[in-house]
Structures are given as structure tokens and as C-alpha cells.
Amino acid sequence: MGLVYENTSYNSIFQENQQLNYVRPPYGMKFRVKNEKQNDFTVVFGHFDSPGRKAKAGEVSAKGFSGQGNYEIEEALNLINVMNWYDQKDGNNNDLIFMGDTNIKKKNGNKAFKNLLNSGYTSAMDMEELTSLGRTNLWSEPYDKMFIKSDLTSMNGQKFDIYSIFSHIEDEIKWKEEVNAQSKANKTKEIEENASLNEWVKKVSDHTFTFLELNVSNQDNDE
Structure with a gap:
């Protein structure tokens, strides 16, 4: 209900x-x-x-x-x-x-x-x-x-601990590529390859x- x-x-x-x-x-x-x-x-x-x-x-x-x-x-x-x-x-x-x-x-x-x-x-x-x-x-x-x-x-x-997210992702590089592909499609900021962990995790959530x-x-x- x-x-x-x-x-x-x-x-x-x-x-x-x-x-x-x-x-x-x-x-x-x-x-x-x-x-x-x-x-x-x-x-x-x-x-x-x-x-x-x-x-x-x-x-x-x-x-x-x-x-x-x-x-x-x-x-x-x-x-x-x-x-x-x-x-x-x-x-x-x-x-x-x-x-x-x-x-x-x-x-x-x-x-x-x-x-x-x-x-x-x-x-x-x-x-x-x-x-x-x-x-x-x-x-x-x-x-x-x-x-x-x-x-x-x-x-x-x-x-x-959301910062442990990459330990749950089978292919981290592929995931990051897909994140940036979505960013490009949505015309939002792409993340640089050497960006901090914080920047990548915020693509999942800011909480x-x-x-x-x-x-x-x-x-x-x-x-």
C-alpha cells in the first residue's frame, strides 16, 4: 500500500x-x-x-x-x-x-x-x-x-561506503567510458581520465x- x-x-x-x-x-x-x-x-x-x-x-x-x-x-x-x-x-x-x-x-x-x-x-x-x-x-x-x-x-x-564502488564494478575502465558517453549525450561535463575518485563517484550520486x-x-x- x-x-x-x-x-x-x-x-x-x-x-x-x-x-x-x-x-x-x-x-x-x-x-x-x-x-x-x-x-x-x-x-x-x-x-x-x-x-x-x-x-x-x-x-x-x-x-x-x-x-x-x-x-x-x-x-x-x-x-x-x-x-x-x-x-x-x-x-x-x-x-x-x-x-x-x-x-x-x-x-x-x-x-x-x-x-x-x-x-x-x-x-x-x-x-x-x-x-x-x-x-x-x-x-x-x-x-x-x-x-x-x-x-x-x-x-x-x-x-x-559508496567510495568502494569500483570494487563492485567488474570492468572499471568500461564503466568510466560509458559514464562519459552518457555525459556527452546529455551535454554535461565529461570527467578527465585522471580525475579524483570523488568526481567519478559523484556520477553515481552525491549521497x-x-x-x-x-x-x-x-x-x-x-x-
Whole structure:
């Protein structure tokens, strides 16, 4: 069962008389495990507004959140209302997970997600785990988050080391040739043969992948 968030407007806490919506409405999926326990859980996926203030879009700086615009901060603060909405929509199920690119900087994480953390959700991995690829350094910010509230045991929340990508590619030279062929076809910048690892990996993504393990062998209590 999949459902797009209804994107209800909410009042800005940084700008008087401003009504906000999610720039990209979250999407939720309910899953049921094919085992004798028939455990179910809901995963909500989100991609918040890009980091920083964008004045042309009517965004202001988020006071008290260094380096952030109010849009992404307010999306983080309002996330508990999104999760509560899905909790009402997914029937007799109280196991909920949020995963997404939040664009919330390391120094602002605990404060931006305080409403969610104070409502029984926990981070499925270290809140300061860097998952976004840097411009000069390999890693930059812990933008990608996973939060969970569940009777089921979760464990091993972590990121995939995307910089190990070439160890999974059978023919690295052929892959690079195909990347540049696509770049040429799309009229985007081709990468020089002696480019840094960072430049090649960013052709895959500017973020890495995150995952967790969910123990579905025990009966959960849906109340």
C-alpha cells in the first residue's frame, strides 16, 4: 500500500502569516512480511528543501539554526505531524520508519528533529554519520537520516561506503567510458581520465545509501 502525503499547510514559526507545505511531499509505503508472524510496518520516504536560505523563493534564515533556511528546518520540525498522519492511515500498525535526505546540517540535527525524538522515535544510526559527499573532502554532512518507532527490534543502521564502488564494478575502465558517453549525450561535463575518485563517484550520486535491519521473527504488538 503506497500513499502520497496530503501535504497539509502549516504555519511558519519564522515568518508571520506564512503558510508552508513540503517542497517535495513525502511518500509512504506499508509492507507486510510473508512469514507466519505476518508483521507489518510503514516506511515514509522524504526529501526536504535544499540547505540554506533562498531569498528569491521567499525563504528566510532559520534563526537559531546556523546555515539553514527556514523551509528545510520547518519541514524537519513538522515531520512528527507527517508520521502521525501515516500512523492513522496505515490501519492497525504502530511500526513506523522515516528515511530520507533531510538537508539538515550536523550542528542542527538534534534541535531540528526534537519534536520527532520527543515523541518516541529514535535515530536508527548515529545522528552525526556523514552521508553526503563533499566537494574537497570525501564526506561533508549527515543529511540522510533514519528514524524509527517500533515494537520490532531494529539494528545495524549504517551507510554503504559508496567510495568502494569500483570494487563492485567488474570492468572499471568500461564503466568510466560509458559514464562519459552518457555525459556527452546529455551535454554535461565529461570527467578527465585522471580525475579524483570523488568526481567519478559523484556520477553515481552525491549521497551514499543508508540501511537498517529489522527483526521480523518475533510477533509485534499492533495497538
